[in-house]
Amino acid sequence: MKFLPLFLALCMASQTVVASELPDLGEVSQTAFTAADEARVGNEIMRDIYADPQYYDDPELIEYLNNLGYRLVASSSENRRAFRFFVLKDPTLNAFALPGGFIGVHTGLIEAAQSESELAGVLGHEIAHVTQHHLARMIESQKQGIVPSLAALALAILAARSNPQMATAAIATVQAGTIQQQLNFSRDNEREADRIGMQIMSGAGFDPNAMSSFFERLQKDSRLYENNAPAYLRTHPLTSQRIADIQNRAANLPTKQVPDSLDFQLLRAKLKVQDGSADQAMKAANAALVDGRYNNVTAARYGLVAALLRDQQYSRAGQEMQKLRALNSTSPLIDTLAARLKLASGDSAGALKLYRDARERFPGYRPLLYANADALLQVHQGAAALKLVEAAITLYPDDYRLQLLLARGYAQQGKEFMSHKAQADAYFYQGQLDAAIEQLRLALKSKDGDFYQSSIAEARLKQWLAIEKPSKP
Template sequence: MRLALGIKMRKLTHIFYCTSIGTITYYGYHSTMRILYLLALLASFIPSSMADGLPDLGEASQSAFSPQQERRIGDAIMRDIYRDSHYLDDAEVSEYLNNLGYRLVSHSPDNQRDFEFFAIKDGTLNAFALPGGYIGVHTGLILAAQNESELAGVLAHEIAHVTQRHLARLIAGQQQSTLPSLAALALAILASRSNPQLASAAITTVQAKSIQNQLDFTRDHEKEADRIGFQIMKQSGFDTNGMSNFFERLQKYNRVYENNAPEYLRTHPLTNDRIADMQNRAANIPYRQVPDSMDFQLIRAKLRAFQGHPEQAIASFKEILNDKKYTYEASAHFGLANAYMRARNFAGANNELNILKKSNVNNAMVANFEAQLKIAVGQPESATELYRAAFKHYPGNRAIAYGYAESLLQGKHSREALQLIQDQLRSYPSDAKLYDLQAQGYAAQGKNLLQHQSLAEAYFRRGNLTAAIEQLQIAQKTKDGDFYQASIIEARMKELRALDAESKKQ
């Protein structure tokens, strides 16, 4: 599948999972130009998988797209997203989304598939599924969810798009309608020689039929994603009303603001029948109240604290606390603490932190915030001790691991930091942040070849092949590596150059 990198973030969601549809007008130029135009239009009906000559793997969706091809395409898109300024590179938000996402995935029809959940800094309400198990969520949608079950409902719906391989099935469906479209367009080409008006009508008919077929596929896929997503929610222990409640609220918003519809509705066609079906399914399940996790509340508070100007965020949280307009008081204090930190009002941040500690809020995000505050006020050794204790208590938390490594490096404990980073890389070999920290550790020890090798891996994982190759070239010029290390650099250089050449063909 041919994909141009550098896609604008807002347009990604129109490519996956929904395709925006435009209008094509036929122009009565001379015969040669008409035929060239029609051939270009003809090419648009041919799925790129056919052009690439993919083998027939049996199942319709498999013949259009193998899971391996989906993953490669998803990887290519994500390399572009990682470089985009809208990508939210926040360890705590990523940790939360992936924990929630994998809780749902464990109850999905394809629970062995790899997924990655990530956030996009965008105030609009949207979420989208990319090929290969990548699922993006706009921060605006996280903030708009009134409870965790509503957010889980959206993620479950997107997970279903992936597990049911809807993109591959959509392409397979287009393949099945290709030959009739080709025949109709061939007739249009012939007709254009003597009757341009007739040709124009024929083209319009073919286009309309193709669009209708696509819409039929999309509607069916949305219904299936609702049904599968509902089962995922149910088996994961969430309130099954969350999905229908959120979608119904979106639809009401759309009626009021017809010309400013939520982004989610533009990429996920919503009907009254779909909402009614979700509500009927939920009505057949005994109601039970499902409390939000503390992580959900703290993440939403943190995201809100980073909206707008710091002083505005401070004023907003103070108003929430004064008027008691909160679901969990602790989350409001956490949001205010983050807003104070943004404003570099460390005394205010510390005051809110003390309130949280007195309330016995035991959470990795609070522990991380306390250590980060120590770093901000110039107490790295105190931060290291806090991180050491937090790492024992939350050993799998990446935000804690990052902070711990950073504090060790600031305290000139590079050997201990590098050991910690190496242990983390065994669990998370694709983590660019860990390679950045590893490069800092090697730089502190004066190991130039290893420093630039680590930087190359960090750039590669962020999708910047050019910078990765440049770092390997710098590594080759250093004089502190042995023959074995130089051989590794040379082999990796060949590998990345081959990938770079392949990406430029797309």
């Protein structure tokens, strides 16, 4: 059914459960909706999200978020479960859990978090929604027939994420009481996620008081919005009692003074200078430094260099980069920014040397590899790019970014078959099966693949067509 994936995403935020009986409820619910079911539905939802213009495919931010997420998952009750954290370019404050362990975060929420512990608190809360099987419990409730229109609910899901006016219009098409129940997490589920999420973040070494400080600030800000409250509050009902409960739980845990990681500060600065026009971003970043309005001088200078690069002020950006380097802060994000600036300034040799040196310092950091390969392709060194990417893809064969780089590299080498095949694999790993099939057919039509390559491609095409056929309406 076309709307089922979207409907299930929304249903992560529904149904009341008594927190004191969580283990028994979890066991019952899993019999109705298996882990395989969750993975299948989650992958279908992510297929649409990958194609959404708001999907924020920033390797540095996604790498950071997944590292932070898995640090939290390691202290949860399901530390062997697969999770995937992703970002949507959206100024609203929101985060949400999907079936299959997918957790999305809006850029607006990352910018609004005043500490890494606050962001960890939100992620811990969403992880708890997954580990406590809230979706599976809802599925069991759906057997009672409480939802009248999946299509209307699907529309409401998309609208409610960041636009309350659109959500209101969608809600009007179905029974208001039922929709409202589906659009908001139940209070019991929220309290449960707060409790488990706080245990998760504290166990991972973060300050448990940060969860209550972030939610309390949200509640205060919501009074200024009237009927246009932040998206997070529309999907996660927040009450004074809930905040008091969080504060009481935090009081029973050890107080921690946890410094933010440098990458957290750098990525917040990076996001901020991408807001508005390039000129506005540059002026705002410069003013913050001049006025001393920053928490971390390295991040403030990083933000200014990024803003100047965006505004194509390469000479001044180079001067500011020297000041940033003088702070002796170490991060692959700083090295990547320096290399990007060199490349934009026309110093391709200098840029490639910076990338080589940085990859030696941070050998397991894939965003550096992506950026290095991209730079090689920009200066038409396709053979060198292919050598770099082909070595990495043996370790990460399902990395669609590497497949896209392969496609570009083969195209530069005039290898049409291999280029289309790599593009097909990239689409496949993003869940875009129709596009993958089209690219594989183009590869077979190109005629420059040898017999062995063509045979493998034909077998893969048959396999993909078999997958596609049952999914067609």
